[in-house]
Amino acid sequence: MNKTKFSLEQLTVAYQLLRWTVLVTPVAVVVGSLVALFLWLLEVVTQLRWQHEWLLFGLPLAGILIYWLYRLGGKQADRGNNLVMEEIHQPGGGVPARMAPLVLLTTIITHLFGGSAGREGTAVQIGGSMAGLIGKKMGLSPEDIRILLMTGIAAGFGAVFGTPLTGAVFALEVLAIGVMRYDALIPCLIASVFADIVCSAWGIHHTHYSITYISQSFIKEIPFIHLDLWLLGKVIVCGVAFGLSSFLFATLMHNIKHNANAYIKIPWLIPVAGGVVIIILSYIAGTTDYLGLGVSSKSSDGISILAAFDANSSVNDWSWLWKLVFTAITLGMGFKGGEVTPLFFIGATLGHTLALWLGAPVDLFAGLGFIAVFAGATNTPIACTLMGVELFGTNHVLYFAVACFTAYYFSGHAGIYSAQRLEVRKLR
Amino acid sequence: MNKTKFSLEQLTVAYQLLRWTVLVTPVAVVVGSLVALFLWLLEVVTQLRWQHEWLLFGLPLAGILIYWLYRLGGKQADRGNNLVMEEIHQPGGGVPARMAPLVLLTTIITHLFGGSAGREGTAVQIGGSMAGLIGKKMGLSPEDIRILLMTGIAAGFGAVFGTPLTGAVFALEVLAIGVMRYDALIPCLIASVFADIVCSAWGIHHTHYSITYISQSFIKEIPFIHLDLWLLGKVIVCGVAFGLSSFLFATLMHNIKHNANAYIKIPWLIPVAGGVVIIILSYIAGTTDYLGLGVSSKSSDGISILAAFDANSSVNDWSWLWKLVFTAITLGMGFKGGEVTPLFFIGATLGHTLALWLGAPVDLFAGLGFIAVFAGATNTPIACTLMGVELFGTNHVLYFAVACFTAYYFSGHAGIYSAQRLEVRKLR
Numbered sequence: 001m002n003k004t005k006f007s008l009e010q011l012t013v014a015y016q017l018l019r020w021t022v023l024v025t026p027v028a029v030v031v032g033s034l035v036a037l038f039l040w041l042l043e044v045v046t047q048l049r050w051q052h053e054w055l056l057f058g059l060p061l062a063g064i065l066i067y068w069l070y071r072l073g074g075k076q077a078d079r080g081n082n083l084v085m086e087e088i089h090q091p092g093g094g095v096p097a098r099m100a101p102l103v104l105l106t107t108i109i110t111h112l113f114g115g116s117a118g119r120e121g122t123a124v125q126i127g128g129s130m131a132g133l134i135g136k137k138m139g140l141s142p143e144d145i146r147i148l149l150m151t152g153i154a155a156g157f158g159a160v161f162g163t164p165l166t167g168a169v170f171a172l173e174v175l176a177i178g179v180m181r182y183d184a185l186i187p188c189l190i191a192s193v194f195a196d197i198v199c200s201a202w203g204i205h206h207t208h209y210s211i212t213y214i215s216q217s218f219i220k221e222i223p224f225i226h227l228d229l230w231l232l233g234k235v236i237v238c239g240v241a242f243g244l245s246s247f248l249f250a251t252l253m254h255n256i257k258h259n260a261n262a263y264i265k266i267p268w269l270i271p272v273a274g275g276v277v278i279i280i281l282s283y284i285a286g287t288t289d290y291l292g293l294g295v296s297s298k299s300s301d302g303i304s305i306l307a308a309f310d311a312n313s314s315v316n317d318w319s320w321l322w323k324l325v326f327t328a329i330t331l332g333m334g335f336k337g338g339e340v341t342p343l344f345f346i347g348a349t350l351g352h353t354l355a356l357w358l359g360a361p362v363d364l365f366a367g368l369g370f371i372a373v374f375a376g377a378t379n380t381p382i383a384c385t386l387m388g389v390e391l392f393g394t395n396h397v398l399y400f401a402v403a404c405f406t407a408y409y410f411s412g413h414a415g416i417y418s419a420q421r422l423e424v425r426k427l428r
Numbered sequence: 429m430n431k432t433k434f435s436l437e438q439l440t441v442a443y444q445l446l447r448w449t450v451l452v453t454p455v456a457v458v459v460g461s462l463v464a465l466f467l468w469l470l471e472v473v474t475q476l477r478w479q480h481e482w483l484l485f486g487l488p489l490a491g492i493l494i495y496w497l498y499r500l501g502g503k504q505a506d507r508g509n510n511l512v513m514e515e516i517h518q519p520g521g522g523v524p525a526r527m528a529p530l531v532l533l534t535t536i537i538t539h540l541f542g543g544s545a546g547r548e549g550t551a552v553q554i555g556g557s558m559a560g561l562i563g564k565k566m567g568l569s570p571e572d573i574r575i576l577l578m579t580g581i582a583a584g585f586g587a588v589f590g591t592p593l594t595g596a597v598f599a600l601e602v603l604a605i606g607v608m609r610y611d612a613l614i615p616c617l618i619a620s621v622f623a624d625i626v627c628s629a630w631g632i633h634h635t636h637y638s639i640t641y642i643s644q645s646f647i648k649e650i651p652f653i654h655l656d657l658w659l660l661g662k663v664i665v666c667g668v669a670f671g672l673s674s675f676l677f678a679t680l681m682h683n684i685k686h687n688a689n690a691y692i693k694i695p696w697l698i699p700v701a702g703g704v705v706i707i708i709l710s711y712i713a714g715t716t717d718y719l720g721l722g723v724s725s726k727s728s729d730g731i732s733i734l735a736a737f738d739a740n741s742s743v744n745d746w747s748w749l750w751k752l753v754f755t756a757i758t759l760g761m762g763f764k765g766g767e768v769t770p771l772f773f774i775g776a777t778l779g780h781t782l783a784l785w786l787g788a789p790v791d792l793f794a795g796l797g798f799i800a801v802f803a804g805a806t807n808t809p810i811a812c813t814l815m816g817v818e819l820f821g822t823n824h825v826l827y828f829a830v831a832c833f834t835a836y837y838f839s840g841h842a843g844i845y846s847a848q849r850l851e852v853r854k855l856r
Contacts, residue, residue, distance in 0.1 A: 009840050009841070010672065010675070010838060010840065013837050013838055013854065014668075014838075017837065164826060165813075165825060165826050165829045168829075169810075177610075178609060178610045178611060179607060179608065179609050179610065180607065180608045180610075181606060181607050181852050182605075182606045182607065182608075182809075182836075182852060182854070183606060183852050183853065183854070185809070185833055185836075186833055186834070186837055189829065189830065189833060193660075193826070193830075197657070229625070232621075240442075244438065247438070381610075381613070382597075382810065385593075385814075386813075386825070389817055389825050390825060390826075393823070395821065397593060397814070397817050397818060398592060398593050398621070398818075401593050401596075401617065402617065402621075405613055405614055405617060406614070408610075408613075409441050409445065409614055410438060410441055410442075412437050412438065413437070424609050424610060424611050425611065426441065426610070426611070
């Protein structure tokens with residue numbers, strides 16, 4: 001009896017794993033390749049924008065173009081990440097295949113003309129729409145398509161940041177607040193590992209961040225306590241600040257979107273107004289460093305994510321707030337792209353500033369902000385802790401977790417994805 | 429409106445965090461201290477047993493003593509970890525406070541006389557029963573006691589292995605198969621970090637394991653692929669083997685327990701018979717290395733968890749199976765202690781053997797087996813991936829995850845904890 005049960009159950013698992021490996025391979029190849037194309041284009045248009053500063057003045061017109069492309073492409077696709085997540089919660093009309101080219105093209109346009117936006121939203125939408133298309137072509141059941149959509153998110157996320165484990169856990173964790181289900185874990189992991197390999201095989205390299213700080217207690221063996229408690233206290237304080245800035249970002253973006261729709265009656269005027277505001281703001285800020293992706297800057301002494309890891313860079317006390325406002329306006333007023341890379345920027349620069357105030361290691365706290373503001377805004381503390389490990393190495397995993405979990409609690413119950421379900425309240 | 433919601437929600441969170449910090453502090457101090465006492469006693473009795481080999485012949489009598497102690501202490505306490513988990517799922521009569529001294533004393537007796545057992549079960553039961561006691565003394569509501577019990581598990585686990593993050597995630601993940609809820613995340617993390625600090629402050633040191641292998645692709649920048657695909661394939665193959673050995677262990681232990689109760693009608697004769705079988709088996713095996721904890725061995729060239737990380741040690745092809753049988757008999761026939769350290773032993777020695785067969789790095793695969801067999805048997809793949817990071821550091825987090833998730837899938841739906849709820853099937 002036990003033996004029968006064994007052979008049946010384990011054979012089923014083996015069969016299912018092989019089946020899913022076969023099913024997710026085309027998803028991984030297509031999504032990994034499209035993400036590679038996307039990242040390459042992003043690099044090209046960023047260089048173009050750096051060489052031709054006047055492109056910024058085209059931002060209002062670019063907004064009209066994006067509005068028009070989505071009008072042409074169909075209203076559903078405009079709902080982006082939320083549509084992918086809703087289709088996983090409750091399969092309905094499916095994720096349209098045209099979402100992938102639409103979001104890719106409009107994100108590239110946004111970046112070419114200087115909108116402040118990210119990459120993950122685009123990669124996730126490419127992943128979701130391609131997975132949906134492949135699932136339909138293969139004639140899968142709705143339940144299988146549901147899992148395939150999750151592998152699409154994992155593949156897109158894993159490939160775009162070069163962090164496959166984070167991609168897989170993110171796909172499971174992002175769907176709901178307060179709970180994570182494991183049923184699609186292995187298909188998601190296979191998809192994100194494959195997609196990352198495919199993306200790398202196209203010659204895409206990911207930015208390398210480095211935290212050289214090593215906690216005291218790792219060097220000298222302190223007899224009592226193998227944790228730097230003072231440092232831990234600072235991490236908690238910063239975790240609260242990271243969570244509040246996630247909350248501020250999500251609230252500001254929702255309010256801008258809501259008010260823009262309420263007060264500007266002609267829809268194509270919304271991105272035009274957004275573009276004009278961005279142009280004005282970049283003059284007030286006196287720099288173009290808050291435009292675009294922000295991973296690196298045009299000038300070697302500019303403000304960027306990489307600069308945030310350097311204690312002597314030109315990152316200032318308000319860099320995080322500038323980026324927050326630029327991004328909330330860009331994405332709240334009709335431009336396209338992800339939220340996550342700007343969240344990295346906001347977190348890394350805020351961590352940089354707080355570290356200088358508190359007398360803490362700047363590179364470690366920039367890394368903590370990088371992952372924790374993202375954890376707070378997307379309600380994915382475990383994926384973000386793992387991202388810290390994948391991007392920055394393992395010595396500081398406890399600090400990564402404390403920062404991400406604290407930010408998760410202090411970011412409120414809203415987050416940037418309206419389709420995320422609140423299943424278990426954060427604290428009772 | 430938004431402002432009111434902000435201040436209310438964030439202030440509530442801040443208040444709740446402070447409240448839980450206050451509530452879990454006594455739990456962490458008491459549990460951390462008792463775990464320190466337990467680990468110190470464990471070291472003392474292991475040294476005693478190494479010096480006096482004849483103690484093994486006392487094992488059958490020790491079995492009667494343990495049986496009698498539990499009869500005296502009350503039947504409920506005998507249900508151990510499962511009782512703690514059931515009280516979290518469905519608060520009932522509470523976890524009796526006498527569970528802590530009972531399990532501590534009987535585990536020490538088991539180890540003194542050479543039973544093959546672990547530590548985590550004991551630490552978790554100390555944590556659960558002390559948290560229950562403290563919750564009752566403080567007059568908390570049933571819902572708060574439920575969370576406090578989870579912090580007890582986290583504190584016990586975090587302190588006993590020196591891995592606070594793993595302890596916190598384990599406490600959330602172990603309750604159910606296929607789903608993880610986040611509501612007690614921060615209280616658990618606070619408890620496990622504090623308990624680990626308290627335990628260290630008593631002068632307890634944890635064994636240091638080290639993986640020196642560095643994947644090729646991390647050394648030379650291979651242009652295409654930043655993952656060693658060939659190595660990844662070996663990790664998956666071993667993950668299947670790790671999962672099957674988890675399944676074998678859980679099934680064998682359940683069957684031994686079931687059959688012993690069915691065929692041996694006088695209850696105190698069960699541990700006597702178990703003790704006799706262990707004595708006979710240690711003569712057949714020709715070594716005492718499979719007795720006790722097994723972290724290190726009496727002789728410098730013996731078989732142990734530490735030896736499994738060394739390619740030239742005396743670990744042989746069947747070391748994993750020996751330890752599996754020794755432990756299933758010890759714990760299936762009435763002796764006390766945890767399952768996890770023996771699972772580490774089984775996994776590390778199996779990983780060692782498979783690495784030699786497959787031509788893979790022995791230290792890395794010993795580490796993978798260490799965490800993955802445990803992941804399979806307890807259905808906690810994410811906690812175990814994090815444990816890999818906390819114990820072994822290095823750059824292998826993706827391999828940790830692949831091994832743990834694969835083992836999780838291939839271990840079936842049983843696991844070693846009968847009170848674990850199956851909420852979401854592993855694959856559909």
